[in-house]
Amino acid sequence: MAALALTASEIQELAETLPAWSLVDGRLQRQFRFADFCEAFGFMTQVALVAERLDHHPEWSNVWNRVTIALTTHDIGGLSTLDVELARRIDALAA
Numbered sequence: 077m078a079a080l081a082l083t084a085s086e087i088q089e090l091a092e093t094l095p096a097w098s099l100v101d102g103r104l105q106r107q108f109r110f111a112d113f114c115e116a117f118g119f120m121t122q123v124a125l126v127a128e129r130l131d132h133h134p135e136w137s138n139v140w141n142r143v144t145i146a147l148t149t150h151d152i153g154g155l156s157t158l159d160v161e162l163a164r165r166i167d168a169l170a171a
Contacts (some may be wrong), residue, residue: 077130079149079156087155094163103148104136104159108170117148119143119169128164132158134166 082090088101097106113135116138125147127133135146147163149156 077132077160077161079132079152079158081152082148082157084130084153090155090160094167096167097163101144102154103146104155104163105144105146106144106163106166107147110143112144113140116141118123121124121148122169123166126169127162129164130162132162134162 087099090097090104094104097104099105105120108116108119110119120136120138120143123136132149135148137144145166146152147159149158
């Protein structure tokens with residue numbers, strides 16, 4: 077899947093299409109909370125497998141039961157269709 081840069085109007089629509097995500101410093105960002113570290117780490121493992129299949133990897137951090145994920149496409153210097161697709165797949169894993 078090739079990364080296509082999002083237009084300004086597509087970026088504005090993200091609040092509706094990905095309501096759990098926030099636009100922070102030009103990146104899509106979301107924080108997840110889990111029961112404990114093992115559950116958080118298991119979630120990260122699932123996301124890693126999806127990211128590898130898409131060949132699009134998140135910026136993320138984990139502190140005990142919290143996972144924070146930020147998405148951007150460095151090759152294009154902003155948000156792309158890959159970020160939206162990965163965010164959707166991450167949401168599906170978290171559901």
